[in-house]
Amino acid sequence: MSMPKGYQSELGYATVSSEEGCMGYREIAEKMTDEGDKMNHSTARNVFLRAMEKLAAPVCKVYGEQNFVSMARDPRFQECMQEIIEDFGVDI
Amino acid sequence: MLCILKTLEEGDVDVADLASYFEQVGKTALLTKEQEVYLSQQIEKGDRQARDHMIQANLRLAISIAKKYQNSGCSLEDLIQESSMGLIKAVDRFDWRKGFKFSTYACWWIKQAVRKHVASHAGSIKLPAHAKNLLWKVQVTSKEYEEEFGSPPSNEELADLLGVKKETLESIIMSSRWTLSLDKEVGNKSEGSSRTLKEIIPDDKESFELSLDKAKVSQIIREAFGHLSSREEKVLRLRFGIDEIVGSEEQFYLTKSEISEIKKGRK
Numbered sequence: 001m002s003m004p005k006g007y008q009s010e011l012g013y014a015t016v017s018s019e020e021g022c023m024g025y026r027e028i029a030e031k032m033t034d035e036g037d038k039m040n041h042s043t044a045r046n047v048f049l050r051a052m053e054k055l056a057a058p059v060c061k062v063y064g065e066q067n068f069v070s071m072a073r074d075p076r077f078q079e080c081m082q083e084i085i086e087d088f089g090v091d092i
Numbered sequence: 093m094l095c096i097l098k099t100l101e102e103g104d105v106d107v108a109d110l111a112s113y114f115e116q117v118g119k120t121a122l123l124t125k126e127q128e129v130y131l132s133q134q135i136e137k138g139d140r141q142a143r144d145h146m147i148q149a150n151l152r153l154a155i156s157i158a159k160k161y162q163n164s165g166c167s168l169e170d171l172i173q174e175s176s177m178g179l180i181k182a183v184d185r186f187d188w189r190k191g192f193k194f195s196t197y198a199c200w201w202i203k204q205a206v207r208k209h210v211a212s213h214a215g216s217i218k219l220p221a222h223a224k225n226l227l228w229k230v231q232v233t234s235k236e237y238e239e240e241f242g243s244p245p246s247n248e249e250l251a252d253l254l255g256v257k258k259e260t261l262e263s264i265i266m267s268s269r270w271t272l273s274l275d276k277e278v279g280n281k282s283e284g285s286s287r288t289l290k291e292i293i294p295d296d297k298e299s300f301e302l303s304l305d306k307a308k309v310s311q312i313i314r315e316a317f318g319h320l321s322s323r324e325e326k327v328l329r330l331r332f333g334i335d336e337i338v339g340s341e342e343q344f345y346l347t348k349s350e351i352s353e354i355k356k357g358r359k
Contacts, residue, residue, distance in 0.1 A: 025331075058315070
């Protein structure tokens with residue numbers, strides 16, 4: 001009997017990895033491991049989400065939002081962050 | 093009445109007085125053919141009063157012709173003024189010996205005066221006579237074409253039919269279009285609406301508040317980036333495809349994905 005495997009976020013997942021130059025969590029884990037920082041895809045995702053939370057927290061504070069964790073997981077926020085960071089260029 | 097006539101001749105008609113002007117014009121009785129002949133004879137002899145009476149009695153005709161041109165882009169006051177000038181010209185030139193009624197003769201002078209005014213004042217773009225002539229031909233030809241084929245002609249077909257260049261035709265049609273003032277009031281004035289056209293045209297540009305907001309968020313993100321550990325920053329860069337150091341791609345003229353493929357193959 002098939003069982004549900006995890007759950008789909010209400011808003012789906014951010015699909016930044018499909019864009020040119022962007023990487024999926026497995027690719028990131030592989031690259032990081034190659035460069036000496038051993039990690040698997042789950043760790044890569046956790047590290048990425050923690051970084052997102054760090055970026056979401058001050059934004060939430062400004063706009064009076066409480067739940068910065070869910071905002072950090074929101075694919076719209078992640079895509080927005082990608083756009084903003086791309087605007088900054090390599091010099092962040 | 094004489095006073096009104098003088099005002100008209102001097103070209104100074106008060107808009108608010110239009111209603112009372114119509115009322116006063118209506119008070120003068122229409123002339124019979126015999127009266128017209130008698131007055132014309134008197135005018136020939138240099139009788140100013142007879143001339144004024146003839147003009148006053150026919151002002152209704154001038155107003156009715158002016159009203160027909162109301163939607164031509166000129167104000168009704170101006171049109172009435174011009175038609176009255178045409179009427180005065182007709183009174184001065186009327187020849188009672190020909191045996192026609194005065195109105196038959198006068199309506200051509202009135203129409204000519206009004207049309208002349210409309211042609212030179214309607215719209216904000218002044219067109220030369222040949223362009224107006226071409227426009228008139230365009231209208232007539234389009235109508236005939238539509239009647240014959242059941243659909244309006246294209247600009248190419250029209251240009252072909254009229255023997256002009258397509259570009260010339262298009263520029264003349266474009267110039268003949270009505271223009272609207274951005275300060276034109278829209279909505280019902282009686283309901284207290286005082287909005288102008290420029291106030292209801294949507295602005296496609298980003299609002300000042302939104303761009304300020306964006307700048308603020310960008311600043312916050314930039315600062316927050318400083319709090320990321322090197323590991324987090326690296327993962328974020330990899331996830332979003334942002335290069336840490338620009339160089340290798342520029343040196344080898346390869347895309348990021350191609351470099352990535354080569355690196356994978358090397359492993």
